Amino acid sequence: MSFLRIHAQPGRSVSLVLSWFLFASGITAYFYASAARHRDNPDDRVTPTIAQMVQGFRDAASKPAPEHEDLGDAPQTTFARIQSSMLWTDTAATSRRFLISVALLFPAVLIGLHMAMFPYVGAFFLRFFQFFDKIVALSLLPIIFIAFGIDELSKVMLIVIGVAPTIILDTFNLTKSVPSEQIVKAFTLGAGDFAIAYRIAFRQIMPRVLNSIRLNLKSVMLFLFAGEMIAASDGLAIRIRLMQRQMGMDTIIPYVLWVALLLFLVDLGMNLLNRKLHPWFEET
Amino acid sequence: MAGIQIQNVCVDYPVEGRGVRRILNGINLDIEAGEFISIVGQTGCGKSTLLRLILAEEMATSGRILVNGKTRTQPDRTCGYVPQRYSLFPDKTVLANITFGLEVSEFGPFGLFNPARPKRMREFRAEALRYLRRTGLHEADGRKYPHQLSGGMQQRVAIAQALILKPPVLLMDEAFSALDPGTRTGMQRLIKELWRESGTTIVFVTHNTREALCLGTRVVALAKDSTGERGASVALDLSVPHLDFDSNEEEIHRLIREVESATLPVCIPREETATVYN
Numbered sequence: 001m002s003f004l005r006i007h008a009q010p011g012r013s014v015s016l017v018l019s020w021f022l023f024a025s026g027i028t029a030y031f032y033a034s035a036a037r038h039r040d041n042p043d044d045r046v047t048p049t050i051a052q053m054v055q056g057f058r059d060a061a062s063k064p065a066p067e068h069e070d071l072g073d074a075p076q077t078t079f080a081r082i083q084s085s086m087l088w089t090d091t092a093a094t095s096r097r098f099l100i101s102v103a104l105l106f107p108a109v110l111i112g113l114h115m116a117m118f119p120y121v122g123a124f125f126l127r128f129f130q131f132f133d134k135i136v137a138l139s140l141l142p143i144i145f146i147a148f149g150i151d152e153l154s155k156v157m158l159i160v161i162g163v164a165p166t167i168i169l170d171t172f173n174l175t176k177s178v179p180s181e182q183i184v185k186a187f188t189l190g191a192g193d194f195a196i197a198y199r200i201a202f203r204q205i206m207p208r209v210l211n212s213i214r215l216n217l218k219s220v221m222l223f224l225f226a227g228e229m230i231a232a233s234d235g236l237a238i239r240i241r242l243m244q245r246q247m248g249m250d251t252i253i254p255y256v257l258w259v260a261l262l263l264f265l266v267d268l269g270m271n272l273l274n275r276k277l278h279p280w281f282e283e284t
Numbered sequence: 285m286a287g288i289q290i291q292n293v294c295v296d297y298p299v300e301g302r303g304v305r306r307i308l309n310g311i312n313l314d315i316e317a318g319e320f321i322s323i324v325g326q327t328g329c330g331k332s333t334l335l336r337l338i339l340a341e342e343m344a345t346s347g348r349i350l351v352n353g354k355t356r357t358q359p360d361r362t363c364g365y366v367p368q369r370y371s372l373f374p375d376k377t378v379l380a381n382i383t384f385g386l387e388v389s390e391f392g393p394f395g396l397f398n399p400a401r402p403k404r405m406r407e408f409r410a411e412a413l414r415y416l417r418r419t420g421l422h423e424a425d426g427r428k429y430p431h432q433l434s435g436g437m438q439q440r441v442a443i444a445q446a447l448i449l450k451p452p453v454l455l456m457d458e459a460f461s462a463l464d465p466g467t468r469t470g471m472q473r474l475i476k477e478l479w480r481e482s483g484t485t486i487v488f489v490t491h492n493t494r495e496a497l498c499l500g501t502r503v504v505a506l507a508k509d510s511t512g513e514r515g516a517s518v519a520l521d522l523s524v525p526h527l528d529f530d531s532n533e534e535e536i537h538r539l540i541r542e543v544e545s546a547t548l549p550v551c552i553p554r555e556e557t558a559t560v561y562n
Contacts, residue, residue: 181369181370184339184359187360188339190360191389192388198394279429280374
């Protein structure tokens with residue numbers, strides 16, 4: 001069993017084959033099952049063929065949502081048609097909520113930084129956020145809808161409440177891990193408390209904080225989808241839910257892959273941004 | 285230049301479930317302005333604690349420490365500091381590390397938009413390059429990040445970073461301990477030269493007796509007191525002749541033995557401590 005050796009060194013081509021093997025076998029298994037089901041029942045909607053999925057995605061990307069089809073004449077240019085398409089409007093709605101939520105996580109980073117740098121602020125907030133972090137955000141959903149209504153604010157609040165405590169505590173721990181020698185050194189160089197907090201600690205933790213936010217992007221999307229599925233009129237999640245009622249797997253599967261692709265691109269973008277902004281940071 | 289007075293300093297640390305443990309007991313030490321003093325002792329004898337007290341990073345349980353005739357409550361520009369590790373800010377280039385003190389002292393934490401900043405920063409960078417060259421580094425090294433430098437180069441930058449502010453006192457905590465012997469000797473010669481040029485008071489903590497003897501104009505040994513406060517360290521001001529790097533090897537070895545025997549646990553009646561411990 002030479003492949004179960006700690007010091008084994010798989011070659012480049014072997015690594016390539018291994019890393020794509022599960023993708024290839026998953027896709028093959030799906031299309032085998034899909035073909036078999038379609039042989040038995042040509043109208044099968046559970047496992048759409050690749051042609052059906054391509055058609056479903058093309059329709060989503062070029063036609064307006066069914067609830068908007070009666071709104072005036074169809075746009076003429078391709079760009080205008082894409083802009084009013086179901087996929088575009090859903091992606092824009094979800095992205096807007098997503099970006100607002102991620103932007104609202106920035107104050108969470110500052111809270112965590114101040115908690116770690118200034119003991120009074122830490123004593124004030126730490127226990128509260130440690131407790132708050134244990135509350136399952138989705139269990140607060142009814143309270144959030146009652147308190148903030150069912151419009152945009154409630155969905156954003158769900159994400160903030162769900163993810164902010166984790167980011168705060170993560171930032172707190174990262175700031176605490178800045179070596180004390182650096183803090184003392186900065187004092188001896190004439191830096192004051194805020195200069196040390198922002199010019200030393202904040203700059204050193206930023207790449208790791210960005211990594212932490214990257215790792216929490218899936219949680220952000222999870223809370224966003226939960227909020228959208230329960231109370232939204234547009235967005236990727238509510239579209240998947242509406243399609244589920246119609247057994248529209250030819251649209252659901254491309255939508256799921258589209259969401260994964262978007263999240264992958266955001267993750268990739270943040271990673272590249274992190275490298276660009278912090279060339280000194282090697283862990284990225 | 286500043287002198288340091290350490291007056292009857294005791295330090296206790298709480299030990300969980302066992303009250304407190306005394307680390308330093310009745311330390312008295314007068315360090316003249318411009319002296320190069322080496323503090324030597326075995327691991328765990330409180331050398332770094334004593335340094336942190338002078339730095340005002342820690343407060344003594346009793347007694348007081350005066351730097352320039354003043355007591356302080358937190359580290360400041362009075363004492364420069366070169367620790368063994370983490371001496372540079374990893375997110376800043378070498379030049380930015382050296383100019384950081386000058387910049388933050390003049391412009392504060394949020395001075396990025398100060399109109400005078402660009403001109404002053406050019407002046408700071410020119411000054412930093414001068415210090416960079418003086419510590420044996422090249423201008424090209426100024427653009428590098430600390431992780432791109434060797435350990436010895438990093439400590440050279442750390443010394444430049446501290447000295448550019450012309451601090452009255454420079455505290456060095458095992459600053460060369462992590463370096464290989466060749467680099468270490470080079471750094472020792474460098475710090476001695478810089479001390480002669482600047483006249484800064486230097487307190488150099490090391491567990492390396494040879495280093496302590498060759499660098500310091502005076503050597504203070506911290507030794508655990510086996511009587512009285514058992515386990516707490518006391519300071520022994522050793523009257524050893526000043527050595528240089530080129531001193532006779534036999535003489536160096538004799539003094540190393542003498543100093544190392546002084547750092548072994550001592551057994552001295554408490555009433556005699558005042559005369560023996562400086």
